[in-house]
Amino acid sequence: MTVQPPRIDRRPAQRAFHGHLFEDPYEWLREKESPEVLAHLGAENDYAEASTAHLGPLRETVYEEIRARTRETDLSVPERRGDWWYFARTVEGGAHQSFCRVPAATTGDLLADWTPPVVEPGTPMPGEQVLLDADAEAAKHSFYALGSFDVAEDGSLLAWAEDTTGDERFVLRVKDLVTGAVLADEIPGVFYGAFLSPDARSVYYTVVDDAWRPHQVRRHELGTPVAEDVVVAQEDDPGLWLGAGLSADRRWILLEAACSEYSEVRLLPADDPGAEPRVVLPRTDRVLYEAEPFLLGGREQILLTHDHEAPDSRVSLMDPADLGRPVAQVALRDVVPAVPGERVHGCAVTAGHLVVSVRAGTTLRVRLVPLAALAADPAAAAVEPAFGEELYTATVAAAEFDAPVVRLSYTSFTTPPRVYDVFAAGATGDDDALPAEPLLRREATVLGGYDPADYTVERDWATAADGTRIPVSLVRRADLDPSVPAPVLQYAYGSYEHSTDPAFSVSRLSLLDRGVVWAVAHVRGGGELGRSWYEHGKKLHKANTFTDFVAVTDHLAARPDVDERRILVMGGSAGGLLVGAVLNLAPEKYCGALAAVPFVDPLTSILDPSLPLTALEWEEWGNPIEDPHVYRYMREYSPYENVGARPYPPVLAVTSLHDTRVLYVEPAKWVAALRERSTSGHPVLLRCEMAGGHGGASGRYAQWRDTAWEYAWVLDQMGLAGA
Incomplete structure (x- = not known):
């Protein structure tokens, strides 16, 4: 017996624009709440x-x-932040991850202190804490996804946001990691990317307007009514989205209004959230850029990744005295000059290095520029970790400001995801004791005898x-x-x-x-x-x-x-x-x-x-x-x-x-x-x-x-x- 498709009625509907009339007989299917449509x-x-x-x-x-082929009981490579190693576990039968941490030791031996602990799948570590069991939370709902997950700099609080319907509207909550108690603070209707302030006294979050455009950044002081939350920034241009984040050294709140063609970044001191944000480059210049304030040789600088006179972008240093001026009046000193055929995608800052993401020959790769060399020569040569495949993807997985290592993610069509740690030369003054080559921390396990030699890439x-x-x-x-x-x-x-x-x-x-x-x-x-x-x-x-x-x-x-x-x-x-x-x-x-x-x-x-x-x-x-x-x-x-x-x-x-x-x-x-x-x-x-x-x-x-x-x-x- 032949199975017949559902019958769909044609119903009159028209769309008229610019003298053109379009008959749209199935537009009635837009009524999402209609029992007939469902x-x-x-x-x-x-x-x-x-x-x-x-x-x-x-x-x-x-x-x-x-x-x-999938190792169902598995874990991520622990990542060090402050006094803790953070990682995620998955267990057989569990659809979501459990986010955990264990204490980190500081002995003065950099290689030892920054070597991730060996965590066995399915076996708890001494002192291990479960920050959020997403699998247990998901069991209460037909849908579950996280939109934010941020731990305070001192490790005392966790802020996370969860979606239980699939519409990407999240509920933000905060947990005291010392007592294990979930705070009374609960904020519905937030967007992706909420984060805690450096002093862990407040949380910043973004909300969307009726058109689902992120248009406001708000600050919530913990322990106060949500109705009293402060609007830190608002973007009224319907063609721009608004986002926020912390600078790498956690001294600044970065407020970014952007589209795919131009942007405007404003800087707000993290220790003075009531101050007036300062514009880096005005949007009227229509420059697409990212800004990162940092100290270079003890002097405040603004690092710009931008497309001014460089369609594929370049990275430049900007004097804070030029904040707010038109780009034509700003003296920019190139760190990564524009190179034909190379697309600069971004630049992160650590205490010792610039970490640049570049696309060359169609592939994403990472380059490191020592700050010590940069202070003496803005055009200091970059170092690029080498890999053996022609077609691959290498990206920055973590570049914590105070860390002597940069963590890279690597994969290809035939190589399962790998995690490498690169001890950045010049970051510690003790380079001879540190490995010069990237250290392979993990390659994802493919069960069943997978052999990459069984496959070819062309x-x-x-x-x-x-x-x-x-x-x-x-x-x-x-x-x-x-x-x-x-x-x-x-x-x-x-x-x-x-x-x-x-x-x-x-x-x-x-x-x-x-x-x-x-x-x-x-x-x-x-x-x-x-x-x-x-x-x-x-x-x-x-x-x-x-x-x-x-x-x-x-x-x-x-x-x-x-x-x-x-x-x-x-x-x-x-x-x-x-x-x-x-x-x-x-x-x-x-x-x-x-x-x-x-x-x-x-x-x-x-x-x-x-x-x-x-x-x-x-x-x-x-x-x-x-x-x-x-x-x-x-x-x-x-x-x-x-x-x-x-x-x-x-x-x-x-x-x-x-x-x-x-x-x-x-x-x-x-x-x-x-x-x-x-x-x-x-x-x-x-x-x-x-x-x-x-x-x-x-x-x-x-x-x-x-x-x-x-x-x-x-x-x-x-x-x-x-x-």
Whole structure:
């Protein structure tokens, strides 16, 4: 018996802008609280389950493979802060982490004092304290996620914020780590990133406006009514978000108003929170920058990571006497000058070093500049830890101001995540006693006999219609016969200057071991090749993102080791927009399409400033409300509005009811339109997580099951369901 999809009524609705009238018969699905809409989403889930019932055994197999390869009872590498080592435990059967600490010794032997203690999985350490058992808290709810976790500098208090619905509105709480008591202070409706003041007497937090834009930073004095909380800063420009944090040396509160194109940072003394914040560079200069005040040779300096006269950014020193002046009047001394082809992503400060994150040759890497050398020569040479792979990702995991070590995270497509500690030369005056090379503290364990030599990674290049070369990363099993064409899962994101960097995935092994080639198309709109790569894939250049992807598909299809009939497109969020646009451009090139929380009705959303994040999105897509040209351009690529009589492949769309970033209604409408217009007769499925947000369900086991569900569907479209 053939399973039939839910019936979806067409109901009259119109959208009128700039002389254009759009008929939108499925807009009624936006009524989230409507019993009829909820019943429809439930029917979609039932249809998706019934249509794929034959994949139940494969889903269970893939789930068990993921679980069998994962060390379920495990822990993170302890990180030292002050007098404590902090780490997190996971236990078999537990979906969330338990956050712990043990006392740290200070003997004067730097190598010993900064060598993490050996903590055994499942075995408590002497003096171990559990700060927060997130697994126990999650057991009380159908959804659980943390948005903040901060311990006071003296280790006396913990501030954390939790979301129990998936809508990313958090409740902030504070715990006395000496007595174990949770304080009466409880603040609902906070955003990410709350933190305690250096004196542990107050907590700073951010709240959002009705459009889900972070617009206020508030200070709550512990023990006082929440109604008396002070608004430290407010951002009234609907196109900017507001955030706050502490400077590395914890002397300053940093208040940042920003978008992806420019920013404005204000400095507030941490010991005088009632003072008037001082602007670093005014927003009218439209400079995109980050600021870090610190002492260099006993003299106050401002470290700027900025794009003034440097599209890929540079790092400069600024005299505090120039605070608030236009950038043209500021004498900037370069520490990391602009280098063609190298994108500077950020710079951290420790007591002994600058730690610079740089993208070169598409890969993220870390460089260290000793402050002692910097004081004498602003152009002091940087040192970059070397690694043996061509394609990898190295990032700063921790750079505590007073620590003699910098902690790095490292991974690649075939190397499980590693943690390295680098003893920064020149930080202690006793360099001969410290190791010069990065110390490997941990490599994530992959159970079941994983061997990276069983897999290969290749960098290929496709060519777009305008001649632009597009990098492509390919991962496969090493023992695949190159003379036998293989199926390909082609993935991309391509927005917000977000790069799809090399990273290891346990779940991906279930695809690779069945002969699937994982291909990442590093299309324009991402950041893999610098700021211009992003600029040429946004606003009125957005179509490059989609045509680049199709060009990569054509390039792969022409390879003798690729089966052109079994290429499947996959993307999520803005990458889901890519999936929808690509299917409208070339549906016949793909054997299936997996779109996770897909942004497939972008024009409707961007035209409504009352929706979450809409005004902030204008910097990425343009403002179609004010600009008819932007409206026309977006209308030409909007997936939902351009669904036509085409032979669409099988489609699986995944969404969450409480997603506040991409509302569930977008894929719901898109699926309805695809079913109505597709000429192929292939099934179009919608799975809606009824207790989740933008990241889907909470907890690792639920996420593994969701991944297994999706991968089983992918394998089925490739004819590998029996593999």
